[in-house]
């Protein structure tokens with residue numbers, strides 16, 4: 598998939614990851630690699646540990662066992678802010694500041710994390726808003742935007758940090774059905790431009806067309822992973838087949 602030589606470390610390596618909340622084992626030895634430009638789709642039942650896995654990757658939560666490395670560097674040796682800059686995250690519920698315009702929401706990290714001047718930050722924010730099709734909404738407040746537009750601001754905000762990896766946690770689950778396509782369209786564009794993406798999503802049309810790999814997580818175990826053709830047409834485990842069938846009947850539409 599990538600143009601890198603085989604000796605390069607993977608862009609993301611997750612190795613034997615264990616995570617507990619109290620007595621509950623939430624992740625039970627999860628391992629996988631992602632190369633640059635991979636689009637990894639993560640599916641699994643509610644409570645299977647998908648969000649927890651994403652949160653371990655950018656250290657929003659700590660874990661008890663295993664290792665995570667970004668570009669060969671263990672994430673626990675990285676400065677936390679540096680890690681969060683390199684690993685962008687998009688949430689289900691947008692997480693925008695209501696009192697700031699779209700442009701100011703995107704500028705915030707550029708000013709605070711990247712130390713851009715006001716002028717630099719403004720120019721970059723406008724560029725990113727253009728990229729997600731919102732150049733004409735830069736001065737709108739979140740309440741004046743649709744859910745799909747708010748989510749695209751969230752994506753622009755993450756992209757402004759020049760991330761190496763983007764994490765998406767059910768980015769379209771809070772949206773009305775007619776707004777899902779515009780967000781998936783932006784994600785598809787990003788994938789086409791070579792962004793490395795780890796996406797929790799139920800949108801099976803997107804997964805089939807855009808994913809390089811699909812992982813099925815159940816009870817904190819990685820049951821199966823492989824390219825979409827394999828998981829959809831020829832899964833190794835009956836549970837994978839059942840789960841993907843059910844998701845496809847619920848969310849199989851092509852919104853992109």
Ligand SMILES: Nc1ncnc2c1ncn2[C@@H]1O[C@H](COP(=O)(O)OP(=O)(O)OP(=O)(O)O)[C@@H](O)[C@H]1O
Pocket residue numbers: 618621623641642643644645646647648649650
């Ligand atoms: N902060 C927390 N404190 C305690 N338990 C938690 C916490 N976050 C998650 N859990 C538990 O960990 C398990 C996995 O949760 P997680 O949110 O990762 O699942 P998920 O696969 O993302 O589910 P969903 O599809 O519903 O979003 C669940 O049993 C959940 O209750």
Ligand SMILES: [Mg+2]
Pocket residue numbers: 647648649766
């Ligand atoms: Mg979740």
